[in-house]
Amino acid sequence: MKKLKLFLFLLPLSLIAQNNDPVLLTLSGKEVKLSEFEAIYNKNNSKEAKSPQALMEYMDLFINFKLKVLEAEKEGIDTTAAFKNELMGYRKQLAQPYLSDKDANEGLMKEAYERMKWDIKASHILIRVDADAAPKDTLEAYNKISKIRKEITAGKTFEKAAKEYTEDPSGKENGGDLGYFTVFYMVYPFESAAYNTKVGGVSQPVRTKFGYHLINVTDKRPAAGTVKVAHIMIKAPADFSNEEKERAKQAINDIYTKLKAGEKFEDLAAKFSDDKASANKGGELAPFGTGRMVPEFENAAFALANNGDYSAPVQTDFGWHIIKRIEKFGIKPYDEVKNEIKNKVTRDSRAEVSKQQFVNKLKKQYTLKEYPKNKLDIEKAIDNTFFEGKWTMPEIASTMAKPLFDLEKKTYTQRDLLNFMGARQTRRPVISKTEVVNQQYNEFLEAKILELEDENLEKKYPEFRMLLQEYKDGIMLFEITDQKVWSKAVKDSTGLENFYKTINQNYLYDERANAVVYTCANQTIADNARKLILKNEKKGLSSEQVLKVINKKNAENIKAENGLFAKGENPFLNHDEWKKGLTKNIPSNNKIVFVHIKEIVPPSPKPLKEVRGLVTSEYQNYLEKEWIQNIRSKYKVTVNAEVLQKIK
Structure with missing residues (x-):
């Protein structure tokens, strides 16, 4: 087993200056660049200058972190299907903002905000x-x-x-x-x-x-903004008879009269409103803006001048309503609604505008050469079954290998486009073959350009690469720590018991009294009980025997509470000094209480079952320390002190 050798060596300043991202740390030959350490260090520390000691302490934690990740790699955690799927899902999510035109998105967001007004x-x-x-x-x-x-x-x-x-x-x-x-x-x-x-x-x-x-x-x-209201509704749809409509009108007028007489809106809504979904909430509806309600309801709601105001009965196609204004909201500042607008832009059809602008930019960034004449052959391979979503590739397709376009150093052929079309076919309106081939070609080209950009994100955007690496390391760290520490501490019951034997003096009971608390109906009963206990002190009467004698004529004469009591657990055992024997009589709620202290129990370890959670946590810490010592002895660690000293 290799012994840890932590070398702090100095490199010439000229060599460091030539490298914008020098190697800060080497773990058994695996290099860690300065940029990776700085990204994590700056994220977890304030921007104030750090002392050399604080920096070294953080470096020590960082080394432990990277060694654990290295151990996870050695054990193949990053090769499992579950790991790959989780990392791929995160990468896909992380990549989304990088696969759109940020300037175009910002323009669409600001345009939307101006229109909100x-x-x-x-x-x-x-x-x-x-x-x-x-x-x-x-x-x-x-x-x-x-x-x-x-x-x-x-x-x-x-x-x-x-x-x-x-x-x-x-x-x-x-x-x-x-x-x-x-x-x-x-x-x-x-x-x-x-x-x-x-x-x-x-x-x-x-x-x-x-x-x-x-x-x-x-x-x-x-813009009218947004309003939150409550309403009381009496339904009266178009298919109601005239008599039913008249009864509904009379009902809403009666409610309006009660409201003006001082009855609470919420109570009337709960009792009379036909909108049962809102009735039990005092008639409250979700906030709404322009165009979300039928015009009659919307106009009446926005016409209310103050919070708490309510309308006269308002008729809509649904029936009759009395509307109460709860709160009205104007247009918030851009910074407060920016994220909300961003989410809406992303889901809205205008996102296609941003996407197309982004693809057009990428076409200029990457080397792209198209062969438009070779698209014509594709028409020979499709028929009307393509529009029905039932198309199968004909034999002629196997000979279609002419290039359609070169993207960077890769050529995409007619066959590639046909495979793309076959995999995505669905029922669609019948159009000319030329038009459908052009549509499919444009979608295929766009997909491949976006795929290429996606593949290059780590190279183009250092912050993307580091975020992904940080997440990858985080997953591996979690899995390896769970195996070596967390789950092991929970499952290893024998190891936990043996570990507890070494630290059980940290989990002692306080001094306790093995005692019986007697509650007597009156002074006479208390005196009789005390005499009985003292008379049989050598025999050591149990509390059950005492109760049997004293309660012979009345079961309510005396009651007993047995137990091991720590100070503070029973009000009658809170005096400073405990002695074996009987305490003084203590009046309490028209009764007499005294305590028979049989034994003073010195501090002793608690059983493991009472402190399992705390002990398990300590055991996990112990296992982690042992694990770190083990991996530090396995791998050679070299720190470039000259580079480390440049960190501020």
């Missing part, structure tokens, strides 16, 4: 066309929406055009009216067109996944 009221006309529709169908829908816009600009009202042409069913009834909405309520292209169109104006045709839209902006106002 305004509510838009608009109507729309929809001509449906699938996102993957054939060019012919797409052009037909575009021409149709363009013709409608010409009619509107020529004088036809938007409402009339919507009722006549829109393919949104609700628009046939309400003229396309969408009410007020704000950021994140609509798909991103629609939202952008609405915010970029002047009040009274009609947008150019806007393409979304639903089809083509025309948007007529009818109002733009400062």
